[in-house]
Amino acid sequence: MACVELRNVWKIYGGEVEAVIDASWECQDGEFFSILGPSGCGKSSTLRMIAGLEEISRGEILFNDQVVNKLPPSSRNIAMVFENWALYPNLTVYENIAFPLRVRKMPKDEIDRKVKEAAEFLNLTPILNSGVRHLSGGEMQSVSIGRAIVREPAVLIMDEPISHLDAGLRARMRDELKKQVERLHVTTLYITHDQVESMAMADRIAIMNLGEIQQVGTPLDIYYHPRNDFVGGFIGEPPMNFIFCELLQEGDQLFIVTPAFRMQLDDEGKPQFQRYSGSSKLKLGIRPEDVRVRLQPLPNSITLVTDFVEPQGDRTIISLRLNDSDILLAQVLGSLRPDVGQPVYVTFDQRHMHFFDIETGLNIKNLE
Template sequence: MASVTLKHVWKIYEGRVIAVKDLNIQCKQGEFFALLGPSGCGKSSTLRMIAGLEEITKGEIWFDDTLVNPLRPSQRNVAMVFETYALYPYLSVYENIAFPLRLRGLSKDEIDRRVRWAADFLGITDILHVGVKGLSSGQMQSVGIGRAIVREPSVLLMDEPISHLEARQRARMREELVKLHNRLETTTIYVTHDQVEAMTMADRIAVMNLGELQQVGTPKEVYEQPRTEFVGGFIGEPPMNFADGDLQQEDGQFYVVSPSFKVALGPVLAERLRSYRGPSRVRLGIRPENIGVSLTPGEGLVEAT
């Protein structure tokens, strides 16, 4: 396995469309790292640059201490799993999994050993000699994953691999992919637009929007301490609520005040704000689950119907 580091990486299409803007991230060795964001945010372009399928406009990509910019995809020892299975429909499960190993020129015995190991690992030994055309979507995705892991890659790249599955299958595959990662301990970079996938599967998440990195952190960090309004609104279901107000301080207590409410801020926020020197006009973000109900008025409570 290898760490993956992106330093000031840009991707500009046709000289004018900026898909990725000055991206700086590091995926640690053995980490399950999610690239999360809406459609068009640059996450798939980032993954393809890591794989070597897209040329880097500017910047550097490193695997451990090796600069991989000049290396072809076949020289990077990466494997990819796509949303579309990219299987050969007229080959059996065995032949599909074995295909990349034959291209490498491995011996027949070594190919057989790796294919049967992957099939046993994924629980698909009973369908090894079945054609893929009649398989379920979940089985075909398992074959696609098997074809990736038999290569014993330094980095495993996954581009929305389960987004097309129905809800029950997605939930099962989320669990299976986490188990797979925990057993293989392969550095994994996982692209998704689904916050549930990122929050439940990843060790850390890089949130992207419009080609720019918004925040990198653990699921707990990006949920509880969003660095931008976009992260606060994108992460969470139902989403965070926002309200504009003025930041005021009275007798050491901080408040956000507007014509319709006056909200006292808790001690953790108050401590952070003691060194705040920005504008007094602020935007308050509140998670729905942090709102309580009281039947009697009191300090810091907002009357509502």
């Protein structure tokens, strides 16, 4: 068991490519901590530095308040589950799981007990003596987890462990994995590019983009209070709508004005501007489920034309035309299915409107 802390960690390749920029975060003992980001965002470099597979260019990594920068991977008491599982192809399931124990010269009967325990835990007992070459993806994944947990590491690192599985199995393994890790009470660092995995499994998420940490927080915190437009757009499916708008004050009324519509901010939308004094040109972010669509006019509603309708059964995703190039996505109940070309009346759930600075992309709630 250990907590992991990064203090101003940088990874610079070849003196110029900055893969990780000034990353600082802390992962608590026993926490399921996910690093999430698109490919090339630096999440794998971060993890490889934590594992000791790559040198740390600048900064410090601490396990339980001890700097581990110079420790080789084998001395960090970590275990790792790789994207391609990295099972030793010439060994059996049993030998693969026993491998880290045998390397550490543990007595034979103790190895046997621990391997069987792990196999039981992961339902691998029936295939313990088969080779690993012909296992299914799910089984290989279980074996690689078995190899990781068998020596009770302080930190379990998983690098996209289920992204090679097909969709159905991935959903099942997500639950399975979460349950297994919970029962083990081991500090887990989980790297993925799939926001669904992070949201479903992690206690906390660190979102990275272009080498920089964008936000660290619980899944719901990140969902409801995105620190910037990247986080807002990266989390959520279908993705958040972004509309460039201008803030207009008339008396004590606030309006947002776009070329397509003008909308008054009500008591739920206004508070976030109480202490705002920045530019009046902003980027509005609104999630599709916070866009309300009616077939009859409502007070303060805007009229938009339906461009495309995607029925999904329980819900309908409607594309609404803002202008020639921009659309607004709305996610509504499945019973509402307007015709293409039909005008509809739209309001926003103003509690969940996010406004981002155009230059920095920061949520104005974070601006003083």
